[in-house]
């Protein structure tokens with residue numbers, strides 16, 4: 001067992017050079033597949049992923065010959081700790097090939113799925129319209145996203161919801177089950193109980209589950225008040241299909257997964273005669289295109305004294321859906337591991353929602369650029385929730401009426417408490433509506449990985465959790481032939497999800513700290529850190545760390561020693577005026593729904 005720390009340091013330097021080159025290779029072939037789905041780009045990607053896995057296995061074999069746990073230098077110890085987890089590469093080659101193939105196929109199925117349009121059968125039609133004449137080429141992005149956002153026809157919404165869930169979930173179910181088995185085998189080879197255990201390790205928290213439960217219990221009252229208000233408004237629009245004491249049907253919330261309700265703003269806004277918060281119209285009227293939306297977001301970071309994207313970003317990124325080939329439209333940010341190539345792939349539409357997403361993705365790019373001088377092993381977020389929070393923190397400033405007026409996207413509005421409530425309501429439709437979904441998706445997945453949810457009860461357990469935490473129900477009956485969790489990108493994409501729940505709490509903590517640094521006084525929801533060099537300096541200091549320090553240290557630095565934990569106080573403070581308003585509105589009925597305290601009932 002090699003105790004030579006000097007030799008260990010040389011090993012790490014050599015690893016960094018070689019791993020960066022290998023990583024660049026894999027990122028290029030993954031980019032080529034995601035921006036041009038063909039058999040050949042899929043094969044090319046699988047080949048380089050296999051090469052990378054073999055390289056990681058060799059590195060792991062060497063790294064574990066060092067007695068790194070005894071090394072004095074904390075940074076060297078921490079880098080070896082990262083290298084000592086091999087991941088999927090721990091699998092024997094045949095199984096490694098099988099799981100890589102499954103992941104590529106699941107991404108392919110999800111991204112290339114097309115469904116049939118809703119054909120309204122006229123009442124007096126002598127015979128149903130021939131379906132053969134209808135082209136079934138509707139894509140999730142942008143077609144189904146737009147229909148779920150805009151349609152007011154309950155039958156069309158039910159049809160599109162069912163088409164998407166049937167056509168994606170079912171073909172993925174068997175592949176997903178095999179992926180779970182192989183992923184768990186790899187996790188056990190790395191010394192974890194199962195894949196969920198391995199994923200939770202990224203947060204380095206002894207009892208992560210109880211910390212998450214505590215956070216959720218603190219936030220649940222606010223969610224229930226919003227749920228009760230929206231449910232009543234939907235009851236008035238749709239009648240008895242929306243029961244006043246039960247769950248909300250999932251297809252009526254403006255989003256395929258009912259995870260963001262911002263598309264209900266126009267029809268449920270508290271004070272409709274006050275100016276609208278949705279700047280989509282202004283974006284279109286002022287001739288914004290995707291590039292200009294990203295330039296706006298990039299300029300915000302520059303205004304904080306932070307980095308601008310390199311010129312290559314504009315030529316190498318894919319900011320619009322190409323017409324001539326199949327792509328993975330789900331937005332994403334890419335770090336090509338060579339310190340200078342950073343890209344975004346997004347099928348951008350000119351909408352407020354996509355402007356927010358542009359900020360979210362550029363937040364990832366800013367993080368990549370800030371920690372560029374860290375060793376590869378530390379080029380990650382302090383924890384995955386941090387990486388998800390950066391872009392959203394900036395968007396919290398950008399979306400304020402004050403900032404929107406500053407950049408000419410919103411008319412001047414008087415300082416009016418009703419406008420405030422409208423604004424907080426529009427933010428809650430995104431940030432509060434999301435919380436239970438962000439919480440439950442991995443609660444479900446971790447239980448599938450651990451076997452608590454057997455394969456033959458995955459769908460029942462999914463809807464038990466959706467009822468318990470989100471208070472939503474499927475618009476039509478579901479069975480175990482369905483695989484409704486698979487209709488959500490991150491499940492076939494093998495992307496962990498609790499990071500978003502963590503981010504939605506963390507981003508308000510960060511916002512509060514940066515607002516104080518910028519000298520903001522007044523309510524938190526009115527803060528705009530635009531052009532504040534002090535805020536930018538503090539944020540850059542956090543991002544430069546990457547994952548080189550345990551994340552509680554990062555929070556301690558940010559809050560100048562005030563705390564080191566995730567704290568829901570900031571998000572509660574931000575939405576306090578709305579909470580009071582909702583409680584007044586909801587007096588005549590109790591918040592909550594039948595089944596909100598039920599657990600997952602596994603038939604043993």
Ligand SMILES: CC(=O)N[C@@H](CC(=O)O)C(=O)NC[C@H](CC1(C(=O)N[C@@H](Cc2ccc(O)cc2)C(=O)O)CCCC1)C(=O)O
Nearest residue numbers: 259330331332333334335356357360361364387388392500
């Ligand atoms: C190569 C690679 O994969 N890179 C990673 C980044 C990295 O790890 O370095 C990456 O780009 N992941 C894609 C993913 C995309 C989005 C997403 O999936 N969002 C969640 C939850 C949510 C919803 C609302 C919201 O405001 C914020 C989050 C959803 O849509 O359900 C789509 C819309 C926004 C973010 C992302 O950017 O996180």
Ligand SMILES: [Zn+2]
Nearest residue numbers: 360364387388
């Ligand atoms: Zn993200």
